[in-house]
Amino acid sequence: MASDTVRLSPKASGFARRGRPWLFRDDIVVGESMPPRLVRVLDEDGRDLGLGITGASKLALRVCGPWEGTDVPDREAFFHARIDTAIALRAGMLGPEDGVRIVHAGSDWLPGLIVDRYGDVLVVQVTSTFVQESLDAIVPYLADRLSASSVVMRNDVPTRKREGLEQEIEVVHGNRKEETSIVEGSVTHTVRPLTGHKTGFYLDQRPARALVQSLAKGRRVLDLFAYQGGFALHALRGGATSALAVDQSVEALTQAELDAGVNKLEGLETRSGNVFDVVRELREKNEQFDLIVLDPPAFAKSRRETPGAERGYRDLNRIALRLLAPNGFLVTCSCSHHVDGPRFEELVRQASAGLPFRVATRKRLGAGDDHPALITHPESEYLKVLLMQRLDG
Ligand code: SAH
Numbered sequence: 139m140a141s142d143t144v145r146l147s148p149k150a151s152g153f154a155r156r157g158r159p160w161l162f163r164d165d166i167v168v169g170e171s172m173p174p175r176l177v178r179v180l181d182e183d184g185r186d187l188g189l190g191i192t193g194a195s196k197l198a199l200r201v202c203g204p205w206e207g208t209d210v211p212d213r214e215a216f217f218h219a220r221i222d223t224a225i226a227l228r229a230g231m232l233g234p235e236d237g238v239r240i241v242h243a244g245s246d247w248l249p250g251l252i253v254d255r256y257g258d259v260l261v262v263q264v265t266s267t268f269v270q271e272s273l274d275a276i277v278p279y280l281a282d283r284l285s286a287s288s289v290v291m292r293n294d295v296p297t298r299k300r301e302g303l304e305q306e307i308e309v310v311h312g313n314r315k316e317e318t319s320i321v322e323g324s325v326t327h328t329v330r331p332l333t334g335h336k337t338g339f340y341l342d343q344r345p346a347r348a349l350v351q352s353l354a355k356g357r358r359v360l361d362l363f364a365y366q367g368g369f370a371l372h373a374l375r376g377g378a379t380s381a382l383a384v385d386q387s388v389e390a391l392t393q394a395e396l397d398a399g400v401n402k403l404e405g406l407e408t409r410s411g412n413v414f415d416v417v418r419e420l421r422e423k424n425e426q427f428d429l430i431v432l433d434p435p436a437f438a439k440s441r442r443e444t445p446g447a448e449r450g451y452r453d454l455n456r457i458a459l460r461l462l463a464p465n466g467f468l469v470t471c472s473c474s475h476h477v478d479g480p481r482f483e484e485l486v487r488q489a490s491a492g493l494p495f496r497v498a499t500r501k502r503l504g505a506g507d508d509h510p511a512l513i514t515h516p517e518s519e520y521l522k523v524l525l526m527q528r529l530d531g
Contacts, residue, residue, distance in 0.1 A: 157514030200249035237320035367394025
């Protein structure tokens, strides 16, 4: 058997045929000690299942789609073709000031690679050794295809440690830009590619920001876990009478205030502190809001942390529902992989038990179209957003 071929166990062949993109070391029968590289994946009978990327961690093989013929293509051909397909999928989203996820890892058959575009700045995040070693075939091509003036590597994610990769942030193409901006729904957002959260911005929440903007007219808004006030700014653009943004980061809230100024939006108030304390204080003062956004960080980073995380979601949602004015809306979010959609809804159901008003589920949203969630890969559907409404009268 050629060294660039791996053969799967019968069980793993079934998984791969059903579209599961992640396979573990025990699933591989032949080709056990594999340096990170691109391989042909064969089922238990030697039939072709397309390409895969091998890795040095427990996650030994990530499948990355069919490829004509029986050979393994060279790295350029593979990455360039997959990048072209990813760009084509987002063709309608590439206005000069748009913020767009260009490559969403395994969902684009490019496991271990994230690429976000903020206008002419690209931010790349890598979690696979093979992708890391292939950056010379990836970065210049991306820069050229997307006319980038700057490419930043945001390789400061803990999952890199699984493959023994270093934590590093660096500019690998063009100029260093501490700040850039994108325009979304008539709101300009400052993005800090080198120091902001994630790759600089929470691009995945675009559909929920649009929803908030459409609901906000004449409403008093509370934006909990606001970061740079993304939701609050969209609410004000949508005609909210006021927006209170709460976050523990003074720096993020300062940026929210600056961005309100850039957008000539009035009515933003910020409060730094622990959301768990601030919501209790608001409740004690009998404050009420017509529209509340609750967008906490992933409370459950591992399965072990799930019970505590679930308690956190339940408590926060309960108190947020209690802060709603009659007929008010709650946009409640979870980005924990370990709390799936049905479980999150169950927690919100538990949070609403015994309240003196009815609570209706109005909408279910996820990440935007530039973050495709594969039905065969539940982990890719990490972001859950529910629009709840308090019903009175
Ligand atoms: N809603 C934001 C993203 C939120 S990310 C947006 O759409 O852009 C989560 C935010 O929660 C981070 O800004 C982090 O600083 C903040 N945070 C985490 N734990 C917190 C806590 N206990 N109290 C207040 N803020 C917290």
